[in-house]
Amino acid sequence: MKQTPTGLFLTFEGIDGSGKSTQCKRLAETLRLAGYDVVLTREPGGSEGAEEIRRMVLEGDPDKWSAETEILLFTAARRDHLERTILPALAAGKVVICDRFADSTRMYQGLSRGDLRTTVDQLHTLMIGREPDLTLLIDMDPATGLSRAKGRQGTEERFEDFGLGLQEKMRAGFLSLAEEFSTRFRVVDGAQDIDTVAADVLRHTKLALASRTGASQE
Numbered sequence: 001m002k003q004t005p006t007g008l009f010l011t012f013e014g015i016d017g018s019g020k021s022t023q024c025k026r027l028a029e030t031l032r033l034a035g036y037d038v039v040l041t042r043e044p045g046g047s048e049g050a051e052e053i054r055r056m057v058l059e060g061d062p063d064k065w066s067a068e069t070e071i072l073l074f075t076a077a078r079r080d081h082l083e084r085t086i087l088p089a090l091a092a093g094k095v096v097i098c099d100r101f102a103d104s105t106r107m108y109q110g111l112s113r114g115d116l117r118t119t120v121d122q123l124h125t126l127m128i129g130r131e132p133d134l135t136l137l138i139d140m141d142p143a144t145g146l147s148r149a150k151g152r153q154g155t156e157e158r159f160e161d162f163g164l165g166l167q168e169k170m171r172a173g174f175l176s177l178a179e180e181f182s183t184r185f186r187v188v189d190g191a192q193d194i195d196t197v198a199a200d201v202l203r204h205t206k207l208a209l210a211s212r213t214g215a216s217q218e
Contacts, residue, residue, distance in 0.1 A: 007090030008212055010205065011101040011132040013177075015170045017147065018140035018190045019197065024099045026198045027205060031095055039089040042099040043077065047084040050077035067113040074105045075123045082128060095209075101132060103181075107173045112166055134208040136201055137178050140190035142167035 010027075012020040021042075028040040044054040057065065057073050065073070078101070089096050102124050110117035146167045178185040186204040188197055 006212055007093050008095045008134070008209060009086065009090055009098070009130075009132045010095065010134045010136070010208065011098045011103070012136050012138065013100060013103045013174055014138035014190065015140055015142060015146075015167050015174065017144070018138040019194065020136075020138040020190075021099050022194065023136070023138060023188075023197060023201050024097050027201055028097050030198075030202060031097075031205070037092070037094045039085065039094050039096045040099075041081070041085055041096065043081060043101055043104065044074055045077070046081040046086070046098070049080040049084075053077040053080075067109050067116055068119070071105065071109045071116060071120055071123060074109060075127055078102065078105070079127050082130065086130075098132070101135075102128060103135060103174070103177055106177065107170050111169065111173050131181070132184060133212065134204065135178075135181070135185045136204060137174055137185055137187045138190040138197065139171070139175065139187050142171050144191070 012024050014020040024040060024042075028038045031038050043050070044057060045051045053073055053076060057070060057077075086096055086098070102120075105124075106117060106120050110120040142164060146164055175187070178187050188200045188204070190197060192200070
């Protein structure tokens with residue numbers, strides 16, 4: 001692969017415990033070894049202000065925020081992240097790999113506690129106005145994903161604490177999003193071994209890079 005002269009914005013999505021964060025890191029390492037300038041980031045977070053909001057929304061009681069309040073908080077974090085990290089990196093021709101983006105808000109805040117998808121989309125259009133060039137959905141059985149996520153025993157388990165029902169709803173929702181935004185979504189089977197998942201991720205990424213640059217995938 002040759003280094004891209006224009007930036008590529010790539011996001012990973014999936015339910016909690018799907019292994020997407022691991023795959024983000026592996027892809028970033030592989031692309032850096034191939035000569036790409038890579039920015040690895042996450043949501044909520046990725047900038048100083050957004051990381052402050054992350055601590056607010058991912059820790060504590062599951063019911064401490066209403067879904068409407070969460071939408072505003074996540075949108076505020078995303079706007080700061082976009083301004084300070086994502087757009088400058090893309091303008092410099094870098095590959096931006098982001099662990100979650102607006103599709104997670106469409107699911108977790110837009111569908112988890114009512115039908116607020118329209119509100120999420122309206123705020124996204126008004127304040128963000130940017131979709132990824134490629135979104136890799138790591139698909140995972142909800143029960144397996146939840147077991148993995150709870151096994152981490154970290155402090156950021158507010159959404160895992162909603163239980164299996166939310167995981168099942170989110171998986172169905174993500175697969176529906178993959179159909180809705182089929183031009184940028186690619187679904188990867190997360191039940192495969194970690195190396196096979198990484199190979200599938202890299203294959204989709206090479207195709208996206210080649211389509212942006214016209215470069216050979218070799």
